Amino acid sequence: MAKRKNLIYTSIVVAGILIILNFISSIFFFRADFTEDKRYTLDRSTKRILREVELPIIMTLYVSENLPPDVNRTVQDLKNLLTEYNNYSKRKIDFEFVNPNANEEFEQEAIEAGINPVPLEVREKDQIKVQRVFLGMSIQVGDKSEIIPLIKPGIVMEYTLSTLIKRLTIKDKPKIGYITGHGEPSLDKLGQAMTELSVLYDVEPIHLLAEPNLSDYKSLLLIGPMATISGSQLRRLDAYLAEGGNLFIAIERVNGMLNDGIGVTVNTGLEVWLQTKGLYVDDSFIVDKKCGTVTVQQQGYFSYPQQINFPFLPVVSKFADHTITDGIETVVFQFASPISFTGDSTLNYQPLAFTSDISGKLSAPISFNIGRVWRAQDFLHPNLTVAAAISGNMGGEKEARICIVGDGNFIVNGYGASKIAIQRDNINFLANAVDWLSDDTGLMSLRTKGVSSRPLSEITDGRVFFLKYLNFLLPLVSVIAYGLFRFERRRSKRTKRMKPGFIK
Structure with a gap:
């Protein structure tokens, strides 16, 4: 009888505890x-x-x-x-x-x-x-x-x-100026980028000489200029930075024209102006064994499309530890140029994105050959810098910031029949850079939340050869070794049993 009462009391206590825990969990979520x-x-x-x-x-x-x-x-x-x-x-x-x-x-x-x-x-x-x-x-x-x-x-x-x-809740969005007038892609060609930036900012196209007050803009964007930028316009950028302005530059230092089969240097005056800030953009094409592909038509009895690796489309997955690159996994470039720093310690220089260990550069002008056989001597410049940031006083007492990317087309969608989808992390990189330039954490850490890409690590041909034969021979060697071990063990037992006095 006592055991039955104890069981009833225990059941009541457990049920009460469960009810209380359920009530608490409905209020406090953890x-x-x-x-x-x-x-x-x-x-x-x-x-x-x-x-x-x-x-x-x-x-x-x-x-x-x-x-x-x-x-x-x-x-x-x-x-x-x-x-x-x-x-x-x-x-x-x-x-x-x-x-x-x-x-x-x-x-x-x-x-x-x-x-x-x-x-x-x-x-x-x-x-x-x-x-x-x-x-x-x-x-x-x-x-x-x-x-x-x-x-x-x-x-x-x-x-x-x-x-x-x-x-829905933001009241006054900061203004971002998009510089035009030098052959830059129009805003309708940057659909993905503008959709992302429009959450936190109002992006307005501007002309450097027509805009009365550049200080109204939190940051300025200069994306892929192809025509000459006059000295008076560059001086306006100097004045803007001297007042503590912020500038994002995606420079098109070289132009790859696949339809014509050639790649040439692009000179706009921007490259010379950047050298006064300690940023040198080489007029060469980055080539990387870790790259994207192009589709070519293979001719034979039947004509069919085939994907071919094209080292002029570097796929970058190596980044520095920086706010801009937080959570970025893979950025795809096309006809990019390497960046180096030639300034002094008065400016804080930070490389952001690098090519792989098997990369190189080819000086313009060049001719493109889709069927080219690439050799080890073509990739003698590992870990080239493709994007970088500098900060410090640039002609004034306030800190200014510049983020530069050695490819002017890495966020360009195009429009109409030629419109393409851009790699998500390309857009995340731009948005994070604008947040950093504008001193606004915004949605930076959220943009890259969630695993989106886990590419396999590149390995050398020698290691591939070693692993292939290791996988093939190791099981055979293991079976043979185990067989020899069993044979020797049984032979030892037989010898031991044959000795006089083994059986008592």
Whole structure:
């Protein structure tokens, strides 16, 4: 009887503890994050954005029920993320969940908000059927709103949410000047870059001689000029830096014209002006064994496209420890030039991005040969600097900053039929650089959150040969060695048993 009472009391105590813990967990959300990139821990940029929230934020999730497990897991992760957002914003975020499939009124509400149904394959009773599901959300602050039309499984939602909240709550965006008039690509050719920068900044095209007051701009962008920049315009840049201005330069020191099969030097006067700041950009083409590919048509009985490595498209994955390169993994360049520092200790120089250990440079002018056989002597200049930053007093008492990249086209999308998608980290590099120049941490650490690329390390041909034969011979040698060991062991036992007196 006593044992039965003890069991009842123990069960009541355990049930009470579970109820209390469940109540506490509903109020205080906590979880341990053991992922490498801390994707389940709110970033410092997100926390800062949420602390600055003043107006209530209304988030509405339009999500269907009975979703497949992988999609449902994404929705559950999003719900947990919103709970953390609410806690850090001091309960200024109000979110609700709506199932548009429940009735026509909810479905119409979702469609009017901009959330449209998408077809989704669902396995049910050993059959696959396609059903219309809603998987989106809207965010509203005052009379402004933004939507996420489709929550894709597997993506890191924190950056998307924080970006939209920042866009809805920011009051006065700093102005960024985009310098034009020297053959620079127009803003509509920089679609990805402008979309990213527009979250925190107002980017305006300017002409150096027509703009009355450059100090109104937090930073200036000079991307890929191809025509001569006059001395009077360069002097305006000097005056801007002397007042503590900040400048991002993507210089096109060489021009690779694949259609004509030649590569030539580009002289705009900017390269000479940069030398007065201690930055020398060589008029040569970087070549790297770690590179992108080009498509060529192979002629034979049939004509077919083939991907061929093209060392003039270096793929850079080696970066210095700097705010600009925080979280950057891979940046792809085309016809880039190396950068070196010729200044003195009055300026703080920091190389940012480097080529691989198997890289080199070819002086312009050159002729392109797609079928060229590349040899070791073509890659005698390892770890060339492709991007760098300097800071310090540049003619005035205030600190100025310059970030330079030796490729003027690394963020150019183009437009129309020639439009291409740019590597995500190319855009992240530019956005991080503008944040650093503008002295604004912004969304810098969030842009690169989440593992996006894990390329294999380059190894030499000799090591490849060694590993190949090691993998082939090691199992054979191991089996033979084990066989000899067993043979010798059995022979030793037989010899021992044959000795007089072994059997007693």
